[in-house]
Amino acid sequence: MKTTLSLLALAATVALPSVASADTLRMAFSSAPRSIDPYPFGGAPTASLKEHVFEALVAADDSPLLAEGWKWTSPTTLEVKLRDGIKFHNGADLTARDVVYSACRMAYKVDGKRNLLTSSMGPIADVVAVDDLTVRFETKAPYPLWVQKMKFLSILTASDADVPAGPIKFDAEGDCGIAAYPTRSDFEKGDAAIGTGPFTMVSFDKSGEAELARFDGYWGEKSDWEKVEVRTIGNAGARLAGLFAGDFDLIENPTTEDLAALEANDDYAFTSMPSWRSIFLVMDVNPEGAKGVTAEDGSAPLANPLVRQAMSLAINRQAIADRLFGGNATVANQFSPSYRAGAPEMPALEYDPVKAKELLAEAGYPNGFSVDFAAPADRYANGARVAQAVTQYLSRVGIQVNLKTQPWSVFAGQRKERELGLFLYGWGHPQGPAQMISFAFASRDKALGLGSSNYSNYASPEFDAAIKAWAVETDQAKADGYVADAMKAVMTDLPGIPLYYQHSIWAHRSDLEVKGRQDERTNAAMVSKK
Amino acid sequence: MNKPEPTALQRFAKIFRGHPMAIAGLFGITFFILVAIFAPWIAPQNPYDQMQLDILDGLLPPGSTLGTGIVSILGTDALGRDILSAVMYGLRISLFVAFVAVLVGSGIGVILGLLAAQKRGWVETVIMRAVDLKISFPGILLALMLLAMFGTGVDKVIFALIIGAWASKARLVRAVALSEMKKEYIDAARLAGLSDWRIMTRFLLPNSISPVLVVLPMSISGAIGAEATLSFLGVGVPITEPSLGLLIANGNDYLLSGKWWISIFPGLVLVLMVLCINVVADRLRDHANPYLRGKD
Numbered sequence: 001m002k003t004t005l006s007l008l009a010l011a012a013t014v015a016l017p018s019v020a021s022a023d024t025l026r027m028a029f030s031s032a033p034r035s036i037d038p039y040p041f042g043g044a045p046t047a048s049l050k051e052h053v054f055e056a057l058v059a060a061d062d063s064p065l066l067a068e069g070w071k072w073t074s075p076t077t078l079e080v081k082l083r084d085g086i087k088f089h090n091g092a093d094l095t096a097r098d099v100v101y102s103a104c105r106m107a108y109k110v111d112g113k114r115n116l117l118t119s120s121m122g123p124i125a126d127v128v129a130v131d132d133l134t135v136r137f138e139t140k141a142p143y144p145l146w147v148q149k150m151k152f153l154s155i156l157t158a159s160d161a162d163v164p165a166g167p168i169k170f171d172a173e174g175d176c177g178i179a180a181y182p183t184r185s186d187f188e189k190g191d192a193a194i195g196t197g198p199f200t201m202v203s204f205d206k207s208g209e210a211e212l213a214r215f216d217g218y219w220g221e222k223s224d225w226e227k228v229e230v231r232t233i234g235n236a237g238a239r240l241a242g243l244f245a246g247d248f249d250l251i252e253n254p255t256t257e258d259l260a261a262l263e264a265n266d267d268y269a270f271t272s273m274p275s276w277r278s279i280f281l282v283m284d285v286n287p288e289g290a291k292g293v294t295a296e297d298g299s300a301p302l303a304n305p306l307v308r309q310a311m312s313l314a315i316n317r318q319a320i321a322d323r324l325f326g327g328n329a330t331v332a333n334q335f336s337p338s339y340r341a342g343a344p345e346m347p348a349l350e351y352d353p354v355k356a357k358e359l360l361a362e363a364g365y366p367n368g369f370s371v372d373f374a375a376p377a378d379r380y381a382n383g384a385r386v387a388q389a390v391t392q393y394l395s396r397v398g399i400q401v402n403l404k405t406q407p408w409s410v411f412a413g414q415r416k417e418r419e420l421g422l423f424l425y426g427w428g429h430p431q432g433p434a435q436m437i438s439f440a441f442a443s444r445d446k447a448l449g450l451g452s453s454n455y456s457n458y459a460s461p462e463f464d465a466a467i468k469a470w471a472v473e474t475d476q477a478k479a480d481g482y483v484a485d486a487m488k489a490v491m492t493d494l495p496g497i498p499l500y501y502q503h504s505i506w507a508h509r510s511d512l513e514v515k516g517r518q519d520e521r522t523n524a525a526m527v528s529k530k
Numbered sequence: 531m532n533k534p535e536p537t538a539l540q541r542f543a544k545i546f547r548g549h550p551m552a553i554a555g556l557f558g559i560t561f562f563i564l565v566a567i568f569a570p571w572i573a574p575q576n577p578y579d580q581m582q583l584d585i586l587d588g589l590l591p592p593g594s595t596l597g598t599g600i601v602s603i604l605g606t607d608a609l610g611r612d613i614l615s616a617v618m619y620g621l622r623i624s625l626f627v628a629f630v631a632v633l634v635g636s637g638i639g640v641i642l643g644l645l646a647a648q649k650r651g652w653v654e655t656v657i658m659r660a661v662d663l664k665i666s667f668p669g670i671l672l673a674l675m676l677l678a679m680f681g682t683g684v685d686k687v688i689f690a691l692i693i694g695a696w697a698s699k700a701r702l703v704r705a706v707a708l709s710e711m712k713k714e715y716i717d718a719a720r721l722a723g724l725s726d727w728r729i730m731t732r733f734l735l736p737n738s739i740s741p742v743l744v745v746l747p748m749s750i751s752g753a754i755g756a757e758a759t760l761s762f763l764g765v766g767v768p769i770t771e772p773s774l775g776l777l778i779a780n781g782n783d784y785l786l787s788g789k790w791w792i793s794i795f796p797g798l799v800l801v802l803m804v805l806c807i808n809v810v811a812d813r814l815r816d817h818a819n820p821y822l823r824g825k826d
Contacts, residue, residue, distance in 0.1 A: 240786065257608075260787040323585045324608065377764055384769055388580075388609050391770060395580035405769045410681070 023226035025524050028239050028251040032208025032232040036201060037187035038154035039106050039115045044428075045208070048521040049230060052212050053089075054154035054195035057082075057099070060430065060519050062148050062341070066094065066155055066196065072474050075142040080150075082133040086219045089200045092159040096129035100168045101158035103127040105181055108174025120149040127170040144474040148431050157194050198223050198525055208232025212524070221525075228524040243268065243507055250508040252522050256325050256382060262507050270507045272328045273516025277428035277502040278337055278436070279380060281390065283308060283421070285495050286457040290421030292372030292402075301369040302421065308494040310359035314397040316351045320389050321500050324382050328505060332498035334487050335440065336433030339501075340518075343433045344484035346491060349498070356397045368398035374414065375424035377405040381502060387424050390499070415455060423455075426502065428520055434483040438467045441490050458495035545817045552813035558806030562799075566622040573615035574600045578771045583610045589784070592791050605791035607780055616777055617796050621803070623684065623773040628753035631688045632746065635695025640742055642696065643703030644730050647711055647738075657700065664697035670759060677765040687766050691753050699742050699749075706738040744818040747811035751804045758800055774800045 033049035034041040051060075057067040057080055064070075070080040086094040104127075106118055123140040130136050137146060158168065162180045170176055182192030193201040198220065199212035212228040231248070233239040239251045240258050244265075254262065254270060262270050284290035285308070289300040301307045321329040330337070334346045360368060373394075375387035384405050391401045406414075414420055429436035442450035443459045450467060463486050470482035490496075504520045508527070515526045536544070546552050565572070575598070576582055587596045587610035595601050596612065604613035642661075646654040664672075673690040680686045710716065711734070719729050758775025760766035762782075767773045772780065774796045781793025 237786070255783060257783045257787050257789075319585055323588050377769070385608055388770060389585045392580045392583050392585065392609070401580065403768065403770050404682075405764075406682070407678075407764070410678075 023224075024229060025225040025227070025250065025527055026229045026231070026248045027522060027524065028242055028248045029208060029230060029232045029522060030236070030239065030253040031234060032206070033210065033230075034206070035184055035188060036193050036204045036210070037110065037184045038156075039117055040110045040113065040184065042117060044520045045232075048523060049210055050154060051197065051521065051523055052199040052228065053193055053197045053201050054156070055197050056151045056153050056155060058147065058150040060151060060517070060521070062151070067150070070147060072144070075474060076139045078137040078146060079130070080135045080137070082135065083219070084133060086196050087217045088157040088159070088196055089194045089215055090157060090159060091217070092157050094155065094196055095132045096135045097168060098155055098158045099135045100127045100129050100170055101163060101176070101178075102153055102156045103170055104168060104174050104176035104178060105156055106153055106174070107172055108181055110184055117152040120152045122146070122149070125172070129167060142472040142474065144472065144479070145431070145435075151430070155196060156192075160192070199228060223525055224528045225524050240507065249512060250506055250514065250527055252506060253381065254505055254507040256328055256505070259326055259328070259505070267510055268507060269510040270505055271514040271516045272503045272505045273518060274330050274337065274339060275428060275502050275504040275520050276337055276340060276430070276518050277426050277520060278332060278335055279386065279424070279426040279499045279502060280332065280335060281497040281499065282423050282425050282455055283495060283497070284418075284455065284457055291419050293369065293421040295365060295369040296367065297364070299364070301363070301365055302371075304363045305493055306359045306363035307365065308497070310356040310363070310397065311394060311399070312494055312497045313350055313352045313356035313359065315390060315393045315497070315499065317349065317500055318351070320386060324385050324389060325503070328503040330501040330503070332500050334433075334491055335496065335498050336429065336436045337501040340433055342480055342483055344480070344487050346487065353393075353397050360397060360399075368400055370400040370402065371422050372402045372404060373422045373424075374411060374420045375403065375405050376408040376411040379408045379411075380424075380426045383424065386499070390424070418455060420455070430519060433487065434467070434470050434479070437486055437490055438471070441495055442467045456495035458490075458493065460489055460493055463489040546813060549813055551809050555806040555809035558802065559810060562621060562803050562806070563625065565618055566625045569618035569622050573618045574602075575612040575615040577611040577616040577619050580770065585610050589789055604795045607777070607792045608784070613777075613791060613795050616772060617774070617799050620772055620774040620777050620796060621799060623767055623771065624754050624757055624775070624800070627684060627688055627691065627757045627773070628750050631691030632695050632749045632753050635692040636699045636742060636746060636749065638692070639696035639699025640703050640735070640739065643700040644707050644734055644738065646700070646704045647707030648726060648730055648734060658704070661697045661700050665701070669694045670756060673756065673760055674763070674765060677760065682765050682768065684767050687757055687760055690760070691756055694756065695749060695753065702741050702745070703738050706741055707734050710734055710737050740818065744814050747807050747814060751807040751811065754800070754804055754807075
């Protein structure tokens, strides 16, 4: 026994973290960034990497970043003043021409495909460089949201050899008189990956590996790290093992089960931050009935608001947050996280199984009804366990729940085909509460881009009116009022049931200070030495 | 032929006489099968009844008392399932899936093998090329593919395992049946005017089936392992009705945080059961092997 112990001790000494260099930060992502080209792809991993190199006029929290400020000179004209003295990685100055060029590249089809982020340009009709530091955005219709959406417009440099000298004329196709844009592979090789961000790109590989170096001419606060290495390890156990073995200084998304092991070890710590991801149930409230939902009398139980209220009352959200997440989840009281800017004040959601049973009886289902409950098994932290806990709670008030957990690919396909009557879903919308509920619960309106994900078949004139008023309101206080009206309507009708808000967690060496972000992104700038 | 024919039981007993490991294995199998059959009556909790579970009882160490008053001898998992009960029920699913899949799969394999041997010609070509195709493909990959196509569930797992089980039996039976076909009693039966079907079921089948019976236990332990693998990978049985493999997968997430009981106990039972079946299967195989039979 003694020999074993000393052997173990020896092994432990040998395996002590070998620090590569005190000025290098080694991070492990949980899924791979798809490109360093800032436009074709959405998703947190791609955005995480891109933010090191590129910046936008507006920061993730809607505060000015490369912009100094902006003003709506008319309901369809926004003038943005740029910060002075900002330099690109190649030494060029940031000017309004670069912004026009970037808007052109955003509108341009990369590899013949429309960019995922292009939709955020909505009714933008023209982008004009008024002078070196002033850009004017002109829209076809009032589009107050553009101020928030500008965060998707990563600013590239127009100093590329292929860009003709002189002013650039914007057009919606992204042609703009530019002979050839840098291709995706030009970005990935690094030639075109020139932004204003705190790091320059050294190398990128599609397997999810990247190397970055500090940009010493950066206008903002300089990072502690001379070099940043990003690796992608999909398996949570392997990621944690990599941290313990000293291969990484910081890893994304350790599982909540592993937090106890991290707490027990003085060399490591974790940082948990309430995120923008809200986890909720979605119900098909179609009065003609929903797929997989059957009642003895042949009626459509989910179409009855009393039933939906009963289901909400049946679920002990606090127990889910405490037991399944060890407290690293915040109990929900509305669809978008209550702590987000623009989220209205809402009362807490009760847990009262007795009242739930009464409501079910009142609605005409004293013996409950039967419902298929779908949940993706591999998408959300603890998703499968949450789905089982919800199944327990709904069963206890007498609803016969048939839980089906499936891989995300299968689940997403069925959701798209509207084959799911009740399902677990999560949404971390980068643009705030109103955007989220307008996509999820507004009646479908293609022209206004509303209700594109309304799988509830929810249709409320009250809600729709509030959302439509919000979409064109440039006055912030009034807009917030409309959001509150809409949220109240949807929380009264409950076409879905909010459960909890997920927290983002980073595990790291205990001698690092990490400022967690709410948008689930990982950035070297949030890590500093203690 | 002067001695009286020994009864089936006597012959069976003779195979195991003097082989304590195999006898222990036999007792082990019997025990596990009994537990599986009577699980609903002897398990402290019904782990598949969502109403009896409470996440507030989750992750309790062995020996804790649950909210319902049950003492959980082996602890609970994250959702408040009593591990002892879950193992008993899981055993039920694992054994059921494996037995059904192997028996049905072998049945299909035997029939196809006999058909190939008896009909020859294009029937044999089609069947045997299908066998080659199936055997050239890694079994677990094929099962994963099928489950990805058809979705998860006990019935689908059984289907996937049946697809995995038939081919080797068909090949085995055809080889034996081909040599039987050359024997005089088959010619005699033909001359007597018996139909092909009758010859196959009355003469060919009983004389060709013994090698399949010998490999059957091994197939069953293989199927138990395959089901556990599929469930561990999350494409097997429904998550609310875990088999042993799924229980192990659930506990796997908690191993680093010191909640060892969730996967260790189902793992132990799985290993023990497969071990028991394998020692018995080994004994049967040795007994059937004429080169080793003299050493009995």
